[in-house]
Amino acid sequence: MDFNLTEEQLMIQQAARDFAQTELLPGVIERDNEQKFPYEQVKKMGELGFLGMMVDPKYGGAGMDSVSYVLAMEEIAKVDASAAVVMSVNNSLVCAGLEKYASEEQKQKYLVPLAKGEVIGAFCLSEPEAGSDATSQKTTAIDMGDHYLLNGTKNWITNGGNAQYYIVIAQTDVEKKHKGINAFIVEKGWDGFVVGKKEDKLGIRGSDTHSLMFTDVKVPKENRIGEDGFGFNFAMAVLNGGRIGIASQALGIASGAYELSLKYAKERKAFRTEIINHQAIAFKLADMHVNITAARMLCYKAAAEKDAGLDISESGAMAKLYASQVAMDTTIEAVQIHGGYGYVKEYHVERMMRDAKITQIYEGTSEIQKIVISRSIAKK
Numbered sequence: 001m002d003f004n005l006t007e008e009q010l011m012i013q014q015a016a017r018d019f020a021q022t023e024l025l026p027g028v029i030e031r032d033n034e035q036k037f038p039y040e041q042v043k044k045m046g047e048l049g050f051l052g053m054m055v056d057p058k059y060g061g062a063g064m065d066s067v068s069y070v071l072a073m074e075e076i077a078k079v080d081a082s083a084a085v086v087m088s089v090n091n092s093l094v095c096a097g098l099e100k101y102a103s104e105e106q107k108q109k110y111l112v113p114l115a116k117g118e119v120i121g122a123f124c125l126s127e128p129e130a131g132s133d134a135t136s137q138k139t140t141a142i143d144m145g146d147h148y149l150l151n152g153t154k155n156w157i158t159n160g161g162n163a164q165y166y167i168v169i170a171q172t173d174v175e176k177k178h179k180g181i182n183a184f185i186v187e188k189g190w191d192g193f194v195v196g197k198k199e200d201k202l203g204i205r206g207s208d209t210h211s212l213m214f215t216d217v218k219v220p221k222e223n224r225i226g227e228d229g230f231g232f233n234f235a236m237a238v239l240n241g242g243r244i245g246i247a248s249q250a251l252g253i254a255s256g257a258y259e260l261s262l263k264y265a266k267e268r269k270a271f272r273t274e275i276i277n278h279q280a281i282a283f284k285l286a287d288m289h290v291n292i293t294a295a296r297m298l299c300y301k302a303a304a305e306k307d308a309g310l311d312i313s314e315s316g317a318m319a320k321l322y323a324s325q326v327a328m329d330t331t332i333e334a335v336q337i338h339g340g341y342g343y344v345k346e347y348h349v350e351r352m353m354r355d356a357k358i359t360q361i362y363e364g365t366s367e368i369q370k371i372v373i374s375r376s377i378a379k380k
Helices: 007-024 028-032 039-047 067-077 080-103 104-116 172-182 231-267 280-305 313-343 347-358 366-378
Strands: 122-123 140-143 145-159 166-171 181-187 193-198 207-221
Touching: 007 039, 007 067, 007 104, 028 347, 039 080, 067 231, 067 280, 080 104, 080 122, 080 145, 080 166, 080 231, 080 347, 122 145, 140 166, 145 166, 166 231, 172 181, 172 366, 181 207, 181 231, 231 280, 231 313, 231 347, 280 313, 313 347, 313 366
Parallel strands: 122 166
Antiparallel strands: 140 145, 145 207, 166 181, 193 207
């Protein structure tokens, strides 16, 4: 396996790093405090091609590979995990799903503006009683001939208030169970579609998370993605790719906290020397470095397998499972290394610790990732 990044990949990594430092870092604490969506920053991310990174240029995307996507995600998440999750959802869940499975008409109408970053999208699977269980959808889409009638509620929807287009998973035929599930493209502003309250979250407070309510929303037949009954397979395939995005976000949070901790440890003195010279601190940093490097390799592996057209259900789940745990462990230790300073907002690591927790929850909890991995290895 070649561990060397190409010149183009290094350029993308540097561009993302520069953007994060110049555009995202200023105001990141304020956005967290005020739960302020990074409107201007997301707009600039679109202009730079970060919202449609892997989409073919003929559909308005940047045409980059998945490894480049991981590199950019890590750099963005190092500074602002809220901006990173907006980027992740638009790339991994919305654009990727549309490019692979949507009709040509749907791509021209919806994928092009999404890939260009002119608008952002949302992926609507979770429900009050279903969570990430795609087989237990209560939201229904009844076939009315030339359209579907959509009714139900979706919870925990990232970009819920700021998206223009929504991919909604709904049950069309209960008798067929998972084979009766479909995926639909829904536009903001349609009659009967209401965006609920914004959630007051522990972390990623700059991103907007909402409940969505659908009451007799008329969805044109041409807005169904794929053949009738394809929704479950669509959701599973999209989530496989989405795990790479969340793993990369977790990796970025961890590496950002590590870099801040290393810098602090080289400057802060205690007992007449820099604290990095004390084994209690040095060993924490060593563990951070090893674990982050391992998480990065898992992310690269999953991305490389995706680019090769291989099944990434196992590698994606492994990357997300491990990277999210590393993010949580690393940020906790980062606060500890900073001592009292780590407990105040000015030093960033307390925010990173709060942001890290969600990476263990969304796109399927750690337990769900273990189910995916165990089923995969049982087949070998």
